[in-house]
Amino acid sequence: FLPGTDAFKNAFNQVINDPNVLSGSKLVDNSRIYHSDVNYNFKDIIKFAEIQVGGSYRQYELNSFGRIYTDAEGPIRYDEYGAYTQVMKKMLDDRLKFTGSIRYDKAQNFNGNVSPRVSLVYSGGQNKNHNFRGSFQTGFRNPSTQDQYIGFNVGSAILLGSAPDNLTRFTETLPIATTVGQGFAGGNSVTINGLNAYNNSYTATSVRAFAAARNPALLQKTNVNLVKPEEVKAFELGYRSFINKTSIDLNGYYNIYNNFIGNLNVVTPLYGTAVNGGGLTNPEGQQALHALQNGNTRAFQLYTNTPLEIESLGFGIGLSRKVYKDFEIGANYNFAEFKFDQSKDPSFEAGFNTPKHRIKASIGNEKLFPNFGFNISGRWNSEYLWQSSFADGTIEAATVVDAQLNYNFPSLKSTLKIGASNIGGREYGQVLGAGLIGQQYFASWTINP
Numbered sequence: 001f002l003p004g005t006d007a008f009k010n011a012f013n014q015v016i017n018d019p020n021v022l023s024g025s026k027l028v029d030n031s032r033i034y035h036s037d038v039n040y041n042f043k044d045i046i047k048f049a050e051i052q053v054g055g056s057y058r059q060y061e062l063n064s065f066g067r068i069y070t071d072a073e074g075p076i077r078y079d080e081y082g083a084y085t086q087v088m089k090k091m092l093d094d095r096l097k098f099t100g101s102i103r104y105d106k107a108q109n110f111n112g113n114v115s116p117r118v119s120l121v122y123s124g125g126q127n128k129n130h131n132f133r134g135s136f137q138t139g140f141r142n143p144s145t146q147d148q149y150i151g152f153n154v155g156s157a158i159l160l161g162s163a164p165d166n167l168t169r170f171t172e173t174l175p176i177a178t179t180v181g182q183g184f185a186g187g188n189s190v191t192i193n194g195l196n197a198y199n200n201s202y203t204a205t206s207v208r209a210f211a212a213a214r215n216p217a218l219l220q221k222t223n224v225n226l227v228k229p230e231e232v233k234a235f236e237l238g239y240r241s242f243i244n245k246t247s248i249d250l251n252g253y254y255n256i257y258n259n260f261i262g263n264l265n266v267v268t269p270l271y272g273t274a275v276n277g278g279g280l281t282n283p284e285g286q287q288a289l290h291a292l293q294n295g296n297t298r299a300f301q302l303y304t305n306t307p308l309e310i311e312s313l314g315f316g317i318g319l320s321r322k323v324y325k326d327f328e329i330g331a332n333y334n335f336a337e338f339k340f341d342q343s344k345d346p347s348f349e350a351g352f353n354t355p356k357h358r359i360k361a362s363i364g365n366e367k368l369f370p371n372f373g374f375n376i377s378g379r380w381n382s383e384y385l386w387q388s389s390f391a392d393g394t395i396e397a398a399t400v401v402d403a404q405l406n407y408n409f410p411s412l413k414s415t416l417k418i419g420a421s422n423i424g425g426r427e428y429g430q431v432l433g434a435g436l437i438g439q440q441y442f443a444s445w446t447i448n449p
Helices: 006-016 145-149 164-169 179-185 194-199 204-213 283-293
Strands: 032-041 050-062 076-091 096-107 113-124 130-141 151-153 158-160 171-175 189-193 230-243 246-258 261-269 297-305 310-323 327-339 357-369 372-381 384-387 392-395 398-409 414-421 440-447
Touching: 050 145, 145 297, 158 194, 164 189, 164 194, 179 283, 189 194, 194 261, 194 297, 204 261, 261 283
Parallel strands: 158 297
Antiparallel strands: 032 050, 050 076, 076 096, 096 113, 113 130, 130 230, 151 158, 171 189, 230 246, 246 310, 261 297, 310 327, 327 357, 357 372, 372 398, 384 392, 398 414, 414 440
């Protein structure tokens, strides 16, 4: 359709008002979060150290009318709460600062978690301009609302959260394609729920291998646990200083994850029992094999944890300096690596979604001429793997140049800013499934009365 015509407008309105993800784009989500915090600092009562205590409470109310979550019959509600205490103490003429804290959190669907943390910061040098920092932290990540309660058909698969009540609340009725299959299923259609997906499925990787080689021995039954909180141990070291008009910032980190949350792609036969190796000697296994061979299946993307330990590490280097006549130049480099042995859990998607290399450089001068300043920056990142519920693929490397000009009007107490991003560059992406980012131009007038 030609944009601007009645046919285009009618088709456009039809698509944006159609809630079917296969033919429309309308998503309705009236979900809400109710959150409260409380904190008290004992600094006016306790003098030897700064001690704080606090807590939080949060309630989720999911209300997508069955479009995203399994809430077609009414909102889904669940809550979580936490409490913490923190101690901060300065020592050695305020050169050394110790901070320690411990926190307890409890979510409705999971056991409670305790997460202690400790950090040290030391300021060396006559002017305390050499700052060394180190920390050890433990933390956790509760499964999100989608990890627990999503039930969303994206066409190629059903995204299905793993809260126990979600598995029974989700149901789908599907047709059976063949006469033999209808005999196995007991009718020309079958109704499945989330328990089928989590307890009676093959890994998608093994199904693809079976389809290519026609060898049932390649089939692997999934062993999917319901999602639980992710745990991390984090170590960090850093150094920051300002020497001879040069600012230096160095940092490094190393993280160890257990029960890392991600997605598992599976294929569920609509009849029979999924058995390793195809179950050629098992009648129920033979029925499941027949379902695979005749397309009587449903693909799911499940939310779970990998049993493998995952590591991530990285470091960053940042430099900035003032040079000739108030020019300021800066550059930084960041490295990030994610260590996950995909061969040991081939159907699991970790979704690190971070480039290994990132570089940024800038030059600017706020006083190039009276009331006039500018800044030019450029950034580059290497290509990286993107994994998500909707799409997997490679995000290409990108180089982006931005610039901005400022002019102050003292008599008007205002500033004019004109700038552009991605100057002269091609369109680039940061996620799969979203639009590419092109060039942008802007102008602003700020008045400071």
